[in-house]
Amino acid sequence: xxxxxxxxxxFTLRGIGAEFxxxxxxxxxxxxxxxxxxxxxxxxxxRVSTPELNNERIEELAALRSLIEVxxxxxxxxxxxxxLIDRLQSINARVSExxxxxxxxxxxxxxxxxxxTLYLRAQAPAMLAMAETVWLQLGPTMRALYGRLRRKDPxxxxxxxxxxxxxxxxxxxxxxxxxxxxQGLKMLVG
Amino acid sequence: xxxxxxxxxxFTLRGIGAEFxxxxxxxxxxxxxxxxxxxxxxxxxxRVSTPELNNERIEELAALRSLIEVxxxxxxxxxxxxxLIDRLQSINARVSExxxxxxxxxxxxxxxxxxxTLYLRAQAPAMLAMAETVWLQLGPTMRALYGRLRRKDPxxxxxxxxxxxxxxxxxxxxxxxxxxxxQGLKMLVG
DNA sequence: CATGGGTCTATGTGATCACAAAAAGCGCGC
DNA sequence: GCGCGCTTTTTGTGATCACATAGACCCATG
Numbered sequence: 001x002x003x004x005x006x007x008x009x010x011f012t013l014r015g016i017g018a019e020f021x022x023x024x025x026x027x028x029x030x031x032x033x034x035x036x037x038x039x040x041x042x043x044x045x046x047r048v049s050t051p052e053l054n055n056e057r058i059e060e061l062a063a064l065r066s067l068i069e070v071x072x073x074x075x076x077x078x079x080x081x082x083x084l085i086d087r088l089q090s091i092n093a094r095v096s097e098x099x100x101x102x103x104x105x106x107x108x109x110x111x112x113x114x115x116x117t118l119y120l121r122a123q124a125p126a127m128l129a130m131a132e133t134v135w136l137q138l139g140p141t142m143r144a145l146y147g148r149l150r151r152k153d154p155x156x157x158x159x160x161x162x163x164x165x166x167x168x169x170x171x172x173x174x175x176x177x178x179x180x181x182x183q184g185l186k187m188l189v190g
Numbered sequence: 191x192x193x194x195x196x197x198x199x200x201f202t203l204r205g206i207g208a209e210f211x212x213x214x215x216x217x218x219x220x221x222x223x224x225x226x227x228x229x230x231x232x233x234x235x236x237r238v239s240t241p242e243l244n245n246e247r248i249e250e251l252a253a254l255r256s257l258i259e260v261x262x263x264x265x266x267x268x269x270x271x272x273x274l275i276d277r278l279q280s281i282n283a284r285v286s287e288x289x290x291x292x293x294x295x296x297x298x299x300x301x302x303x304x305x306x307t308l309y310l311r312a313q314a315p316a317m318l319a320m321a322e323t324v325w326l327q328l329g330p331t332m333r334a335l336y337g338r339l340r341r342k343d344p345x346x347x348x349x350x351x352x353x354x355x356x357x358x359x360x361x362x363x364x365x366x367x368x369x370x371x372x373q374g375l376k377m378l379v380g
Numbered sequence: 381c382a383t384g385g386g387t388c389t390a391t392g393t394g395a396t397c398a399c400a401a402a403a404a405g406c407g408c409g410c
Numbered sequence: 411g412c413g414c415g416c417t418t419t420t421t422g423t424g425a426t427c428a429c430a431t432a433g434a435c436c437c438a439t440g
């Protein structure tokens with residue numbers, strides 16, 4: 001999810017087991033679960049690897065993020081009080097630090113933490129789980145994406161999200177979330 | 191997914207294995223996969239059962255269906271030619287038969303077949319997989335729902351979907367799909 | 381008759397093994 | 411030097427086992 005693993009990276013059950021000091025059995029179950037969520041692909045011969053997404057698939061997943069996360073933000077809006085907004089601003093400040101340090105993994109993790117913190121207020125666990133499933137599928141690709149573009153400026157749309165939350169402006173919030181989610185994609189595909 | 195299993199039904203790994211003539215290992219892997227998709231819940235002690243959804247969770251899943259399936263229908267619209275519409279009408283006729291026979295499982299299966307046939311045209315496999323994951327989570331609950339209401343009339347909104355497809359009317363299509371998806375829910379919650 | 385404790389069974393977990401198939405390595409021939 | 415076929419190794423699959431624990435059952439006691 002955090003982009004620690006590159007797209008196309010191959011795993012072996014015995015290797016995973018050895019890495020975590022267990023036998024093949026728990027490794028197999030973990031792999032089965034992750035592949036059911038789309039985080040790993042299993043070839044016809046049973047080999048396991050992180051997926052290499054083509055542009056169509058990336059566009060789809062970005063559209064799913066947009067659909068689900070806009071709804072989550074919209075549901076969180078009426079419950080977003082000042083304490084939450086403060087926490088979002090604090091997380092956002094650390095996002096800027098991670099960008100300054102050129103740490104792609106930390107940046108992705110913090111960025112998702114920003115979104116998750118907001119969406120938790122929506123009190124919609126099934127929707128949040130769905131969003132996180134999409135994040136999981138995009139993880140390796142996001143690393144390849146954010147590793148490529150050497151950005152220096154902190155995320156613009158995060159500020160817009162916070163501003164819309166403060167103003168209680170739902171249309172602006174929906175637009176800001178949609179823009180934030182699809183922003184990275186456009187750079188990859190375009 | 192088709193409502194063959196009631197909510198809260200408990201499984202044992204050895205029971206599943208015996209039912210399909212295999213050992214515990216494949217049963218465990220299947221259960222792990224299905225629980226990762228939310229189709230089964232695993233208690234803290236590892237017991238497996240179909241979920242018993244509360245009203246909030248059902249509302250969430252219906253909202254997810256609405257979000258994803260409206261998008262899928264919208265993407266399918268420009269590719270929906272007469273052959274597809276004919277097939278949808280044919281499926282819809284059999285839905286009416288299943289209602290006449292008071293066969294809840296067959297009705298659910300056929301109803302989902304109607305939706306899947308349309309959405310396949312969207313050429314969006316990740317979105318379709320997401321929608322089917324939601325169907326899977328709602329399966330047992332849908333059986334309890336449709337078993338309760340003894341309806342006699344064929345699905346009204348399916349006709350509206352077909353009409354909107356014929357007319358190439360996207361706003362009508364979006365409304366019809368949203369109505370069809372959330373219709374059953376209202377009867378359960380309300 | 382209800383309730384609590386104790387026993388017994390059922391169940392999930394993780395490890396290990398045998399096997400088949402696929403991948404990788406290797407050497408031979410052209 | 412380069413394919414091609416064979417051998418060896420790696421790897422996933424399914425079965426089985428030992429073990430710990432949770433649930434069920436039963437009986438005695440208040």
